[in-house]
Amino acid sequence: MTRWGLLALAAALVAYPWLVAGSDSAAFLQDMGALVLLAAIGASAWNIVGGYAGQISVGHAMFFGAGAYLPLLVYQHWQLPPLVGVPLGIAASLVIAVLIGFPTFRLTGHYFSMATIAVAELVRIVVGNWDFLGAAIGLQGPATARGWYDVIFRSSVPYYYIFLAVLALLILATWQMQRSRLGYYLGAIRAGERAARSLGVPVRRYKLYALMLSATFTSLAGSLYALKTGFIDPDSGLGILVSVQMIITAALGGAGTLFGPLLGAAILVPLQTATNTWLGGSGSGLTYIVYGGVIVLIARFEPGGLVELWHRLHAARRRRLEMRHAA
């Protein structure tokens, strides 16, 4: 993306809540904006290990869940501000990443993906039966703010800006990573582990670094979700759909690209909200159909996602122009 494009995107994102403020459905649109950013954070976090390193984890709900549960857990049991649980969620996610990473990174391709599904489902089932963690009912945050530290706002706008700041930080971190040895090594691992190893890349160690970085931000996404909704249960925090949503969002925009996840979120979240609004409660099942359709379309027509499609069209147009000049 060019410098001007980047500036325009940043300006549009900062101005969005104001731009829609005059609309009849301002609150709805602002809330949807916040949800887009939250989905973009989750997908960008997954993108580090799933896109850049090419390790398709279908168990990222574990990290999202850790980040979502801990803030509400410290409130429910000890009446602490949920914010206290945010670093705890990150710490728990890092522990899980290391515990999961060592055995599963021996596996490659589909075997790795299947192992991550298995572990994540196991975690969901255990949490769903553990009373301390709210079992099947889940956990709740404070109903009204006791102070600023409870991070409860009536409007979606403050959440929007908090999410935007975290997303900016994440994209900046990913950009730095992309340009560093870590980024190059992850790309090499994605392209071919055997060749990467022959060039001195400690494959398992770098996969673990990627997973830890990814887990940190996924956990943060979970915490932000919990802070905003004030409620979490095994399905919304640890369900397989949580992981699948991150994957689809990143893949639609472009896995392994900096802005692909944001683009994917900007398309999918409004689509999802629309189906839910039109069809009411009965529409939630439609989410699965939309996801299925998106998977089929990406796999069939553009495995590189929309960013790749854009690059290809752009290159084709440039070639046509050059040919016209030459003629």
Place this chain on the structure above:
Amino acid sequence: MLLSAEKVAKHFGSFRAVAGADLAVEEGEIVGLIGPNGAGKSTFFNCIAGDAAPTSGRIVFAGVDVTAAPAERHARLGIGRTFQVPATFEDMTILDNVMVGAFLRHKHRGEARDRALAVLELTGLKEQARQRARSLGTPGRKRLEIARVLATGPRLMLLDEALAGLTPGEVQRAIELVRAIHAQGVTLVIVEHIMEVILTLTRRVLVFNQGHVIASGKPQDVVKDPAVIEAYLGRGHAQAKGSG
């Protein structure tokens, strides 16, 4: 002695791909490995490169026992290898492919980039640096693999049929490249089917057959060895050659 492999064996179940092979390489040499298809050359190569752990035997590189060490440690110690079927990183640019190699000894992006550009200059790929690897044909890919390994700063380079499938003109250019690499002080072990390459580049060859080293010595002598002729062409030819 830069590399010494003693009684290296690699078994896959009951199949003995390599059945006790020895190889000693002095610093600055170019050694050739030849033999018919399925003779065990590539498996032996994989053992030296750390891609496969030998079933038995011992491999020492620059005084360090690397028998059971993983491939990345071999690379760090200074053993680089290319693959029979080029394993270039297709979606990365040629420059980025080589930078992955350069990052082994240069932590910072700028330094790695400078190193990669120098290597691309030497290997004649600088013009195409910004293209994706997938845009290259077979000769280009083989060249890119050599460039990538060179960027890791190896002391020993293992070339696994790096010149196979090239046209005569390309073979000549590749021979010049190998000479240039050798002139920089890199020791080489090459697996090759093209006799011309072996005869021009190496002073010493080992002939593999059915997992054993059946002959070794100067390439001109080895190609006349009846055991070698038999391995390549069958018993009848060896006898005909011997009586004629």
